[in-house]
Amino acid sequence: MSKKKDETIEYVKNGKRLDGRGLEELRPLKIEAGVLSRADGSCALEWGQNKVVAAVYGPREALPKHIQNPYKALVNFQYRMATFSVPDRKNPRPGRREMEISKISGEALEKAIFLERFPNTTIDVFVEILDSNAGTRVAALAAASVALADAGIPMRDMVSAVGVGKAGGEVILDLNKDEEDAPDAVDIPLAILPRTEEIVLLQMDGLLRPEEWKKAIALGIKGCKQVYGVQKEALRKKYLEAEKEEAEPNTEAAAHGEGE
């Protein structure tokens, strides 16, 4: 809850952060689409120490029936952390934090998907955090977005996400855990539709001045677009592989294709 804060650390020195990054530099980001055979779409994402797997099922009939919306598909987003993915073992039962993140992440995806094409259905998005070091919710959202595209769900745009914020007096991109524990830390999870820059997820905690916010949002949008590049590349790679596979059909894959 309350973080132990070391007041003596210099979070930024000569334009470099504790881990050697520049102020506007992302941690290494690796995305792979289509990693699970049973899901309709899936994605593995590594972002610094964060390790995330996302899977999409649907659109499938929403059950029980009384939750169905006759005008559009529901988005059911479930963000969960493995018990061992955090420094202190997490209780296996989903907590309030996971519930809140799931809710707003689902809402963040809604604008991106052509939901009205699939009335009475649900699109289930499951994300599991296997390892963590600050920024897992934006990692989860970025992975979910790729998994949706991998599932062939028709979308207006990707959802690209990044953390932005403040530590040691500077506005910085993609805070890691040490930075999130800074005495003056501000954490701003942000997600946008990269083509229109529409903001679909935005939270903040910490003490922030409006003028700092102006810097942060500009940097955040820049960061989201970098993430967008990696997302697109992952999908391009998957698409090329799929084309290759189609050219050389693979019986083994066919034998396991019942789920799709």
Place this chain on the structure above:
Amino acid sequence: MSKKKDETIEYVKNGKRLDGRGLEELRPLKIEAGVLSRADGSCALEWGQNKVVAAVYGPREALPKHIQNPYKALVNFQYRMATFSVPDRKNPRPGRREMEISKISGEALEKAIFLERFPNTTIDVFVEILDSNAGTRVAALAAASVALADAGIPMRDMVSAVGVGKAGGEVILDLNKDEEDAPDAVDIPLAILPRTEEIVLLQMDGLLRPEEWKKAIALGIKGCKQVYGVQKEALRKKYLEAEKEEAEPNTEAAAHGEGE
């Protein structure tokens, strides 16, 4: 659970109780009907330190369907205490005590309502205790009864309720918390239909002799009738106001009328 009892207190002295009341005197009782706009009927009640809000919804379709009774409406009573309404913070989850009170309070209302007119429906009665000092269940029932009438639910009679019992060797009306903690305390929540004096709720705990009971029941029925007076007055006042409002229609109220 077990109460700390001070053996040296004189609970009744010269016909006066610790708080200055006579043996057969109620604490101050204030009832207001129609205090919430979304509910079909509602009531705010203050009784000594006790502070209660009741709301009624229905008759509305009972769901899930398999709970429906084709011969009559169900009464679903929910008595709940706010976490801060008691000396030690209450666990927010409903406890066994709240479950028991809810059950018998719902049963106490059944005889008063023409349930057979509304087959397959449920009449939901929600009562929240905001502050407490002994006697909240009878306060809840008195408030619920007014809220039912406010909702226009057809009733045979009000349900009027009071606590009666014993402290310091005397049979007294409307015990407060100090009296409930007396070493010889007996607490008897009682509810009747005031016109016929039929008993619809009756509990007791403590050590009581049959001869004391005879005194207590007579006093209790007297007390219930006093409560009945205040209930009727609250409804009369609401009815007069409603008539006044009808004479001078109010657009603001109309704008919020969708729930009714």
Place this chain on the structure above:
Amino acid sequence: MSKKKDETIEYVKNGKRLDGRGLEELRPLKIEAGVLSRADGSCALEWGQNKVVAAVYGPREALPKHIQNPYKALVNFQYRMATFSVPDRKNPRPGRREMEISKISGEALEKAIFLERFPNTTIDVFVEILDSNAGTRVAALAAASVALADAGIPMRDMVSAVGVGKAGGEVILDLNKDEEDAPDAVDIPLAILPRTEEIVLLQMDGLLRPEEWKKAIALGIKGCKQVYGVQKEALRKKYLEAEKEEAEPNTEAAAHGEGE
């Protein structure tokens, strides 16, 4: 969890065990069929200190409907322990152990019952442990099997069950609690269809060598057949009594027959 093990005890001495039994000897076993009037079939079983009551309801409609199997009846087995049936008071909520035993015991019964005759139904088997001293799951299964027969459920065969295992270096039948706590204890719950010797339940925990297993399974099958004898005798007795009752009809019993 971890058992306190006394390393100095001689579990077998001159072919006799701590409680005086021979290596291949069962504890006293008593079975009575048809002990509860509301259930469709029932059984009381005492096996050493173990005391078990089993009841069967069904085949009855499986609800909610989506669990129904159009080809066969479901078997819903619920093994539960009373809070006071064990040395340390058991939490009243069903635990993981009870859940596992319920699952595999239900599966053990499936092969014995002509399930395909009762599509869309459930056969509910409830077993309550009132007192325990090692081997309650096999006691439960033996009792359940008799209760099924008592309910008139058509069966291929009984399910007969026994514990077999190792303590003090010897392969022994029907371990009691002292033996289960031996430093080298191995516990093997076993259930078979006695006519074909088909194994329908088999678990083991402890450190066991394959050659010890060969001895154990032979002994276990022998033990199951002894249990089978007692099961048959209980049903024969009930059947004779039922015949007698039919000859001299009893109005009192008739008055309580609504559940059957």
Place this chain on the structure above:
Amino acid sequence: MEKVNEMAADIVLDLRADKVVESVKQGKRLDGRKFDEYRKITIKHNISENADGSARVTLGETDVIAGVKIVPGDPFPDSPKEGSISVGIEFLPLASPLFETGPPGSEETELARVVDRGIRESKCIDFGELCIEEGKKVWVAYIDMYTMNDDGNLFDASSIAALAALTQARIPKLEIEGDSYKIVKGEYAKKLGLARKPLLCTTTKIAGHLVNDACFAEEKAMEARFSVATTEDGYMSAYQKGGSGSFTAKEIDECIDLAFAKAKEIRKLL
């Protein structure tokens, strides 16, 4: 052996309830008992060796088991010198086609709490005697009841079973080592003393008549019930009215008289 349709079962219950009402109106009960007559009561003690006290009680075909476990626990902050009791019941699904598995419902909760009050408020157990070390450790007596067969009047059957189990209950022997406590398995320090024997007697109102020890079919036909816990020295320690009907004050007085009379008879069996 047919697939029982739930609606069909409901209709059967309604028909039986109608018959009960008709019969009571004519001054008779379907099973021939007088209005204030209990069914045959059996009490079997010590039915579980692992319990610190236990009993099985039948009222006709109604069958309830109670077991007591006395366990070291933490005192409540406002009574550091007192132990406590905890009473629970589970309506086991083996006892009735109408009982389902799940967390305790409102009927179970009501029953357990009424039995609890009858015992607790009678002061039959001296909570001060259950203190192990002031403010640190006390004995908690868990009284857990289970239904085996429900043919009506579970309130009285449970109350008798709970009291019968308590009369047998023994407090375990305790080894104190520094600031930790350890129960010596299978050994006992002494019996749990009972200063009084509070017993609940329930009277139902069927077709305007007061009827004791209602069987299952009679309960389906009742308007309301009233339970009173009485002691051998002339006290009442709990009341509970249940059901959608009502009682007059005069009827309550009759119920009280019945409760004293019936409890006196039952107490002899303990």
Place this chain on the structure above:
Amino acid sequence: MEKVNEMAADIVLDLRADKVVESVKQGKRLDGRKFDEYRKITIKHNISENADGSARVTLGETDVIAGVKIVPGDPFPDSPKEGSISVGIEFLPLASPLFETGPPGSEETELARVVDRGIRESKCIDFGELCIEEGKKVWVAYIDMYTMNDDGNLFDASSIAALAALTQARIPKLEIEGDSYKIVKGEYAKKLGLARKPLLCTTTKIAGHLVNDACFAEEKAMEARFSVATTEDGYMSAYQKGGSGSFTAKEIDECIDLAFAKAKEIRKLL
């Protein structure tokens, strides 16, 4: 008094939402307010004597209660010298036909956590002052909110209620006896100090327009909402975007300006 059909209720809500949208497009709100205008706000303090601080807040017909209980608890292992707060809300079913009884849902959880962050991150409470004994005991301030009537904008109403309750909250008097602590009932050591007064202001987006303090019907018509907690000394301590729609960066800036301006007005009422 008719049996309300749920589907019928949904249609009514949809129709009202359509009207809201039409009206907003024409620059008007159905109840005549300006886009940035709040409904009448009332704050009533100390509505529960058993609470250590409490308040009831209405925004028009929206009605929320908050109560604070300050209780000794265990410190978190990584902050042995600090107390803490815990914020919860229950959408009581008496407040709306759409609320059901049950464990907290995702909407309740979101609201409670946003109000929590607004308070916690503003550092208005000095957690160090809530230490009783380092590593052993600290004060935990439970802030529990309940909806009484939902006519929209529960976020802001809850935030105001929570802050109003906190401004009144007092820390109980404690008697320390050896290594146990006992609250002296009804006596207090001091007020809970508040260094800042963070308040949440929520702006909704309806038909592309930014609208404050949305009533229930307006919420049904909104695309998205954005909440900002601001302090009197020019800081923001929490953001939360909700809903399926989006905001531009420029709109967010406007929401922030509105939040500072509106919170300043509301703070005067505390």
Place this chain on the structure above:
Amino acid sequence: MEKVNEMAADIVLDLRADKVVESVKQGKRLDGRKFDEYRKITIKHNISENADGSARVTLGETDVIAGVKIVPGDPFPDSPKEGSISVGIEFLPLASPLFETGPPGSEETELARVVDRGIRESKCIDFGELCIEEGKKVWVAYIDMYTMNDDGNLFDASSIAALAALTQARIPKLEIEGDSYKIVKGEYAKKLGLARKPLLCTTTKIAGHLVNDACFAEEKAMEARFSVATTEDGYMSAYQKGGSGSFTAKEIDECIDLAFAKAKEIRKLL
């Protein structure tokens, strides 16, 4: 991309199960494997830095993750000098269209308990070594497993993943300050020693034939399964029979032989 109808999905599963049975009757498996042949096994260690040991295991397309957290906890009263283990699995809904969110079901419980027994009963972990202070504090090793993709034989995949995670697991460094314990984040005292390497091997019975490492379609067609945990020094530490069918004693013997042989091969990969 079509809306999948559940009934349709069931029919597809039934058809595939029929094909599996036909094929096995002819001595073949649909994917060409021999009856006793496992799919390709991969083991990836240390997949989570925050875990004290972790691994990801694939059996063909079946994909399971296990992580270990070693945490100070209270000893059981009857073994004050011994630490313990706790094994759990969650069938994550991302692994299969048939898995739903919710509390652990009976299949998850069975799997976790069988993996637990295989490890615990093999005595591969010296619980005495997990003692921190007798009667006060011990280490508890939580082994939590998650399914990533279910293409059958989750039992064996989970058992391998759990063992692989344990082989890597390290006991955290502990600072003892008075009577409180604090883990030094990111530092370790030593590896968790493993005296044996118990591995579960599961044989299914399909159309009367014994088949190892059943894929998802084969599991739908199986009559029963039998799992045996074996150690490298010739012991068995757990059995579990599951499913509605039966085994003969002779078949069990074959399953045991297979389990020893297969575990020996798999152990080389660790």
